Amino acid sequence: MSYDTDLQLFIDGVWKSGEGRDAHTVINPANGGGIAEVPYATRADLDEALAAADRAFPEWRSTDVEKRGAILHKAASLLRERADHIAATLTQEQGKVLNEARLEVLGSAQLFDWYAEDIKRDYGRTLVRPAGQLSRVIRQPVGPVATFSPWNFPIYLLAKKVAAALAAGCTVISRPPHDTPGVATELFRALADAGIPKGVAQLVHGDADLISTTLIGSKEIRKVSFTGSTNVGKHLMRLAADSMTRITMELGGHAPVLIFDDCDLEKTLDMVVPQKFRNAGQVCVSPTRFYVQESIYDAFLRGFAERTAEVKIGNGLEADTKMGPLANERRPEAVGALIADAEAKGARVLAGGSKGEGGFFFQPTLLADVPNTANIMNEEPFGPVAVTKSFSTFDEVIEQANRLPFGLAAFAFTENGRRANLIGDLIESGMVGINTFAISVADAPFGGVKDSGFGSEGGKEGLESYQVVKAIHQA
Structure with a gap:
């Protein structure tokens, strides 16, 4: 079975290949041999992705939840249609057996379906006040989001972040690991083919330090979601502190x-x-x-x-x-x-x-x-x-x-x-x-305590992690 995923960046609705960029060899862990070259995003690519996410945010947050949900449902359907191909790509990049890989792809599709419906049940509340006064509490999307996901479940953990963020009305810039770029590319290809508007979702492969410092240190990114080791998580928390950027950390366990x-x-x-x-x-x-x-x-x-x-x-x-x-x-x-x-x-x-x-x-x-x-x-x-x-x-x-x-x-x-x-x-x-x-x-929170991080992904809590709370009082 050959590896035939075209590895590309996806920025502002456009697929970008090598074009003079640095590249990293993707290795098949079953034999240690190279199977593809993944292009690395430049600083200019990251600036373009940030500008696109910032520009697209106001329109996406205002998009009716039914339309948002329809795009997410379509992406889920495409993931299921392409599950065999994506699973084979996953196995060749990461090593897990083909049946486990296919179940991971199907689980990723389920996340998109679940959040497509959950956003329709995202209610606020009204507080008891004297006659003629109104106080209400609403949730709104936090803004452009940066996601960093690991290689062990490279499509499922990416989907868990991206599906919730898009459902909430956030725009997204995702950096997957360079070990498993193909399944991330396929996820974003499903989103593109489902009709995601330009600038709403970007995929950037490349140097972890360059991408993390550029995105987290920018004025555009308002939320970071990271899954990985405790040491790297603590490093990203320090970067986020300087810009007061909200974070969700799903870190190591034992x-x-x-x-x-x-x-x-x-x-x-x-x-x-x-x-x-x-x-x-x-x-x-x-x-x-x-x-x-x-x-x-x-x-x-x-x-x-x-x-x-x-x-x-x-x-x-x-x-x-x-x-x-x-x-x-x-x-x-x-x-x-x-x-x-x-x-x-x-x-x-x-x-x-x-x-x-x-x-x-x-x-x-x-x-x-x-x-x-x-x-x-x-x-x-x-x-x-x-x-x-x-x-x-x-x-x-x-x-x-x-x-x-x-x-x-x-x-x-x-x-x-x-x-x-x-x-x-x-x-x-x-x-x-x-x-x-x-x-x-899909419908339950996933997250840890102590050095295993904080915040939750999955369930209602996963959606809320991409939202800010606003209290509005009217007399």
């Missing part, structure tokens, strides 16, 4: 998974193992720190190791592949170093533990008895590694789950209703899944 002895163990294992190795563990909410009640710890390890050994790794385009490569050449080295450190500090490797052959592959890995002193217990591995440790009491495992400065997602498996309620209350996390991993859905 999700704890609490396995209690009253769970259905076989059913739980059948759920947790595929989730751990989904997208080769390169998921910000990936279940990672498994705390297992001591009475079922050994059985859990046996079942997990058996299932892990059955996970076939390979090129994501091949039908029998269950896990593809890591996304870039840095990841196998980083994951391997974390495993070596854990072993040196007493952890046991029960499955995997080393690189695969060719490309950027790493074996699905299970570590047992991992001490808190191991780096992997404190740093998000962002790879196909499950780390496990036993516990005895409820209070002990809650303390361990909340030990880190991250708080994006947490999971628990138990059949005890009261325990489930307590877990929901006591876990310090923006999202908690109890007997489920289905926490990233």
Whole structure:
């Protein structure tokens, strides 16, 4: 299957190719070979994008929500029509298996459909006042928006930002990662073909530092939405402080998974193992720190190791592949170093533990008895590694789950209703899944606490993040 996406910038309604611009080689992580060249935006391109977004904003914010919604619905329909092509592009750029890639494209289409309808239910409120007086509260679009999205879910996380911002009436300038420019290009091609007006949506590939400093430091951009690492998020927050630009930050995690002895163990294992190795563990909410009640710890390890050994790794385009490569050449080295450190500090490797052959592959890995002193217990591995440790009491495992400065997602498996309620209350996390991993859905907020960021994407809260509140009092 060949890579045939035409990589371009999209600025003020015009597609722009190389034309003397610098370029970056896009790598297929399954074999380490180059598959395309993506043009990098110049400073002049960014100035043009800013001017276009600023010029188009007044008209777009005034566009009737039915018309806005129709464009978003059409974009969703085009994404579905082109899902097979976009999924193949995603797999070749990022490595995930083709079925996962296709589901990601379909999930992105669902986001556009959901926000196309949700904006029609965006009501204000009227306050109680004496006769002849009126006080009302309304929400209005914040203005031109800059979005920065990562490579692990390159179309879904971009769609989550762009769909909500456009629905709210904001104009958008998006910078996707240079690892996965094709799926971003296809998303914006769907918007263009759906009839998005000139200047409302721009796509700029290129140097992260140039683009972030130019956009965030401009007078035009009034909101920044970023998904990525905690360190980069803090850097962008400092840039935003100088211009008083609003921000939403969805940053790193290190999700704890609490396995209690009253769970259905076989059913739980059948759920947790595929989730751990989904997208080769390169998921910000990936279940990672498994705390297992001591009475079922050994059985859990046996079942997990058996299932892990059955996970076939390979090129994501091949039908029998269950896990593809890591996304870039840095990841196998980083994951391997974390495993070596854990072993040196007493952890046991029960499955995997080393690189695969060719490309950027790493074996699905299970570590047992991992001490808190191991780096992997404190740093998000962002790879196909499950780390496990036993516990005895409820209070002990809650303390361990909340030990880190991250708080994006947490999971628990138990059949005890009261325990489930307590877990929901006591876990310090923006999202908690109890007997489920289905926490990233269009109609629910997605976001974290502590070093995992603040603000939400998805749901009503995602729309509100692109709006400002205004109180109007009339006597």
